[in-house]
Amino acid sequence: MICVELSFTADPARLAARPDHRQRLRAWHDQGMLLLAGPWDDDSGALLIFAAEAATVRRLMAEDPYFTTPGVRVVSLRAWRPLVGSDRPGTL
Template sequence: MICVELSFTNDRARLAARPAHRERLRALHEQGALLLAGPWEDDSGALLVFTVDRARVDRIMAEDPYYSTSGVDVVSLRVWCPILKPEHG
């Protein structure tokens, strides 16, 4: 899994780009490429957990202008190796 942590400001460009970004996230979730995504409670940033490899995450981020929009900074992008996870029937 790949975890992406974002940091936000209240830049108008970010707020304008957010609806389209969230639609992309919904589609990725439906495809199984994105496990979890959401903002911190104070809206200072967000965490996304992808189920695909690093190359695919890089493509996803390159195709979504939100990640390079003013007011959005990628704080970290790390491979995560959970030892406990939900069982799938």
């Protein structure tokens, strides 16, 4: 899994780009590539959890202008190995 953390500013360009971005999120979810996505409670950023390889996530992000829109900054893109709640067992 890949986790992408975003941070936001109040730039109006971000809000203008958001509807198209959310359509992409729904499509990625319908295709099984995106598990969860949503903003922090204070709208200072968001977290996206992908069930895809890092190269695939980078490609998806490159195709979505939202990730380079003023007011949006990619804080991190990290691989994640959940131990609980996954069909892949880990070690506790």
